[in-house]
């Protein structure tokens with residue numbers, strides 16, 4: 001905040017601190033008038049309060065734009081170990097809901113699943129970013145995602161004053177799909193009970209959102225026989241955004257966004273086209289868990305989801321910054 005707006009605001013709106021306006025010259029820049037330390041401290045407090053008001057005003061257009069709109073947010077398991085950042089992220093979700101957005105939270109938990117598998121003596125194995133899922137692995141996936149992570153997120157949202165409901169096989173399942181195989185060098189490979197989402201309980205999700213309840217959905221779906229399938233959480237978020245015709249899809253992960261070089265955090269691409277994403281997958285600069293994430297982004301763009309963003313969940317309030325400020329953070333993926 002510059003001295004200019006501080007001085008101007010004080011004159012426009014005289015307040016208990018208004019005598020401090022005498023500290024400003026005609027250009028509203030501080031001049032040396034011999035103000036005491038107390039007066040200077042007071043001035044800093046007012047300056048800070050006005051800065052906060054300015055931030056709220058900056059958000060006004062965005063609050064109007066997104067009121068009653070559905071925004072699907074995918075929370076990656078990689079963020080969950082950053083306890084303070086996770087808390088700040090959930091505060092952002094509660095804030096969004098309070099100002100009229102209809103957030104839907106889809107979460108993964110890849111790291112926690114891998115740890116639980118190792119504790120059970122199973123070494124995790126991934127094919128093109130998807131976990132090979134035999135029946136024992138599926139049991140662990142369901143247990144970790146529903147009993148641990150989903151419950152924890154719902155509890156945290158409620159402790160922050162929001163309302164949330166976990167939707168999954170142990171409560172009310174709302175995602176349905178079928179099994180997939182991955183394609184490696186033209187060969188379809190069976191990776192076990194891994195699926196994709198084809199259908200959802202739209203009515204239930206819309207009703208919950210309308211009632212001010214944040215749906216919290218883990219990356220599991222039911223197949224037509226009622227069996228469960230492990231689904232990559234990025235592809236779940238993309239399917240939910242597509243099927244609900246959401247306004248925005250935001251991926252919250254442990255990277256500043258899409259990096260030109262995955263090992264260099266300074267190589268952030270703030271805006272990238274679908275074409276460029278294809279090239280980066282082909283030349284190997286998008287790898288591992290970023291492959292399903294970017295594929296999910298491309299699929300969502302094709303399906304007409306308005307805006308797609310990747311933001312850094314390790315940075316406190318990155319979600320709010322992305323949605324409610326002009327500058328934004330992270331990477332925006334746009335059509336060609």
Ligand SMILES: Nc1ncnc2c1ncn2[C@@H]1O[C@H](COP(=O)(O)OP(=O)(O)O)[C@@H](O)[C@H]1O
Nearest residue numbers: 076077078253255258259262285286287289290
């Ligand atoms: N070009 C890239 N830019 C950013 N991250 C990348 C890139 N290529 C690979 N990655 C990896 O993808 C990871 C994010 O995917 P993932 O681990 O599945 O996260 P999440 O659990 O949040 O979904 C990053 O931590 C990074 O190691």
Ligand SMILES: CC(=O)N[C@@H](CCC(=O)OP(=O)(O)O)C(=O)O
Nearest residue numbers: 077108109110130131231232233
């Ligand atoms: C099929 C498949 O790979 N499923 C994922 C589901 C969890 C997930 O995607 O978690 P993140 O978002 O934290 O990566 C898995 O088992 O790890």
